[in-house]
Amino acid sequence: MIYFQYLVDAVGIGVLYALVALGLGLVFGVMRLVNFAHGELLMAGGYTLFLTASWPTPTRLAAVALVVTILALLIERLALRPLRGAAPTTTLIMTFAVSFLLRSIAQKKWSTQGKSMALFEWMARPAFEVGDIKVSIVTLMAIGIGGGLLVAVSLLLTRTPIGLQMRATAMDPIMAQTLGIRAELVVRGATVLSALLAAAALFLFAPQRPVVTPEYGLLITLIALVGIVVGGMNRLAASAAGGFAVGFAGSMVFSLLPRGQRVFLDSAVFGLVIVVLLFRPQGLFESMRKTSRL
Amino acid sequence: MSGIRSLLKPALMGPILLVLTVALSSNLFPANIKLQLLAALVSTAIVVGIYVFVGNSGVVSFGQISFTAIGAFGAGITSMPSPQKATVFPELFPIIRENALGNVSTLVLATLLGAIFALVAGSALVRLSGLGAGIAMLSLLVITRNVLRNWDRVGPGAKAIPGIEQSTGLVQATASLILCIIVAYSYQISRWGRRLRASREDAPAAAAAGISQYQERLIAFVVSGALCGFAGGVYVHLLGSVTTEEVYIRLTFLTLAMLVIGGMGSLWGAVVGGLSVSIINSILFEAQNGIEVGPLTLTLPRGTSDMVLASLMALTLLWRPTGLTLSREFSLPRRK
Numbered sequence: 001m002i003y004f005q006y007l008v009d010a011v012g013i014g015v016l017y018a019l020v021a022l023g024l025g026l027v028f029g030v031m032r033l034v035n036f037a038h039g040e041l042l043m044a045g046g047y048t049l050f051l052t053a054s055w056p057t058p059t060r061l062a063a064v065a066l067v068v069t070i071l072a073l074l075i076e077r078l079a080l081r082p083l084r085g086a087a088p089t090t091t092l093i094m095t096f097a098v099s100f101l102l103r104s105i106a107q108k109k110w111s112t113q114g115k116s117m118a119l120f121e122w123m124a125r126p127a128f129e130v131g132d133i134k135v136s137i138v139t140l141m142a143i144g145i146g147g148g149l150l151v152a153v154s155l156l157l158t159r160t161p162i163g164l165q166m167r168a169t170a171m172d173p174i175m176a177q178t179l180g181i182r183a184e185l186v187v188r189g190a191t192v193l194s195a196l197l198a199a200a201a202l203f204l205f206a207p208q209r210p211v212v213t214p215e216y217g218l219l220i221t222l223i224a225l226v227g228i229v230v231g232g233m234n235r236l237a238a239s240a241a242g243g244f245a246v247g248f249a250g251s252m253v254f255s256l257l258p259r260g261q262r263v264f265l266d267s268a269v270f271g272l273v274i275v276v277l278l279f280r281p282q283g284l285f286e287s288m289r290k291t292s293r294l
Numbered sequence: 295m296s297g298i299r300s301l302l303k304p305a306l307m308g309p310i311l312l313v314l315t316v317a318l319s320s321n322l323f324p325a326n327i328k329l330q331l332l333a334a335l336v337s338t339a340i341v342v343g344i345y346v347f348v349g350n351s352g353v354v355s356f357g358q359i360s361f362t363a364i365g366a367f368g369a370g371i372t373s374m375p376s377p378q379k380a381t382v383f384p385e386l387f388p389i390i391r392e393n394a395l396g397n398v399s400t401l402v403l404a405t406l407l408g409a410i411f412a413l414v415a416g417s418a419l420v421r422l423s424g425l426g427a428g429i430a431m432l433s434l435l436v437i438t439r440n441v442l443r444n445w446d447r448v449g450p451g452a453k454a455i456p457g458i459e460q461s462t463g464l465v466q467a468t469a470s471l472i473l474c475i476i477v478a479y480s481y482q483i484s485r486w487g488r489r490l491r492a493s494r495e496d497a498p499a500a501a502a503a504g505i506s507q508y509q510e511r512l513i514a515f516v517v518s519g520a521l522c523g524f525a526g527g528v529y530v531h532l533l534g535s536v537t538t539e540e541v542y543i544r545l546t547f548l549t550l551a552m553l554v555i556g557g558m559g560s561l562w563g564a565v566v567g568g569l570s571v572s573i574i575n576s577i578l579f580e581a582q583n584g585i586e587v588g589p590l591t592l593t594l595p596r597g598t599s600d601m602v603l604a605s606l607m608a609l610t611l612l613w614r615p616t617g618l619t620l621s622r623e624f625s626l627p628r629r630k
Contacts, residue, residue, distance in 0.1 A: 093354065263443075
């Protein structure tokens with residue numbers, strides 16, 4: 001019975017990482033760059049929550065969405081657009097630098113001491129109990145809202161004009177522009193969408209991890225990055241699936257490992273990453289026929 | 295090329311003279327500044343080690359610090375006197391627990407550990423390129439830190455290792471860095487270095503010429519691992535102690551920043567980047583404690599040095615992506 005508990009929790013975590021991975025994958029697909037600083041969007045949102053603790057909840061959520069989106073657009077305009085056309089490793093290092101810059105600003109302003117985000121704390125309580133299994137509200141919310149968002153984004157991408165343009169740009173940027181798609185619009189759209197996905201992920205992370213530190217986003221970025229590489233970077237669905245898989249697997253492995261071995265969770269997860277990169281570099285959820293863009 | 299003659303080139307002498315200048319001038323400063331200059335020399339040794347692989351292969355590796363960590367911990371644990379070691383870390387393997395090594399032996403061990411580890415990891419990982427390599431190397435770093443932190447049989451866990459001989463003074467720091475520079479230079483002018491750079495410039499053409507990219511990358515990876523391990527050993531003998539956090543993401547970022555700002559593609563870039571960024575960092579750090587500029591005392595708020603460094607790195611990438619040295623080796627002005 002306890003395994004059902006692990007399963008439910010793992011699905012909840014998996015959905016959260018799918019959201020973050022989708023945001024990362026969107027940016028990679030459209031702009032051909034891996035944004036190391038993506039997790040810092042969540043960190044910025046977290047500190048916004050800390051600063052607006054006394055505000056009414058809907059206003060707080062709007063404030064976070066606004067801050068995160070503006071930050072993402074600023075990063076794109078100042079750090080990424082000038083490097084359009086540069087070698088991929090150059091932009092990778094640039095996002096590494098941006099991540100460090102944002103973390104050091106946060107550390108300077110608020111120190112490494114955690115600050116409470118105080119959002120949806122009521123969600124951490126169990127929604128219902130069946131025997132030994134406690135399903136917390138946040139897990140249900142994550143599965144429900146997160147799943148709903150994933151469906152909504154996929155509808156956006158497949159049924160709307162801007163979504164079609166984003167997918168076209170992701171597949172073949174030059175042809176897309178030749179056909180009249182405005183690259184700047186697509187890039188800005190992708191930036192905004194990935195920022196909103198990050199904000200949504202933060203709202204669902206916050207009840208379970210209510211204390212924000214400068215390093216809050218770093219591990220999330222790492223896991224989401226692993227997710228899109230493991231899942232497949234060429235298709236957004238594959239990236240999201242990869243994020244889900246890594247979040248799910250990490251949670252399950254953690255629950256199933258005996259207590260003494262749990263400290264080696266990181267090694268297990270990242271060891272798996274190396275194995276996937278070596279034997280299936282295009283990603284677990286991609287067909288073998290597609291060429292890898294790695 | 296005949297031995298000594300091939301080494302007496304400006305590309306090698308330039309970096310060495312710069313290092314000697316910095317080292318000798320350190321005597322002009324008070325003790326705390328001198329210590330920071332020693333740290334700058336050791337950091338530059340690490341950067342040179344990273345450059346050997348990253349600069350010659352073109353593969354940006356976030357994982358070289360793994361070897362620095364292995365070297366540092368290897369040298370640190372074996373340098374600790376034995377009776378103390380058995381008391382503080384009773385879980386260690388007996389061979390580590392019962393024995394202690396002298397200064398030079400620990401450095402040799404650190405180098406060997408770095409090389410062996412690089413050989414094992416590299417044999418699998420150097421096949422990868424681009425983003426996949428970046429992720430894989432980062433994974434290596436995470437795994438190394440996880441194991442060193444949690445495997446009580448070889449490492450001190452979350453505790454710092456006490457009692458390490460602080461044998462890295464001016465002579466050891468300077469000599470170590472110069473040794474690293476000589477090794478790096480010898481590698482890059484050797485046929486293996488040239489072959490690797492050929493495959494970096496044009497992989498299909500190099501393959502057509504019979505160059506095995508895998509083999510050349512692996513050789514560079516092992517040399518890089520050895521140098522990074524060695525530098526890690528020197529580093530731990532400077533600090534007198536080490537924890538896993540000191541040889542993890544922050545050091546990875548710092549050394550990468552040094553390499554980027556100096557110029558990823560040349561040895562001169564690695565040395566200039568390492569020394570200049572360390573010195574800037576030291577100045578900013580001291581300014582956080584208050585320094586006198588003429589009649590004024592300047593005190594920067596805490597945490598400024600990281601911000602400035604990150605900004606410098608971003609600005610370099612935007613305006614001078616090949617670095618301060620334009621990724622060229624040191625050369626004397628040509629006669630027109």
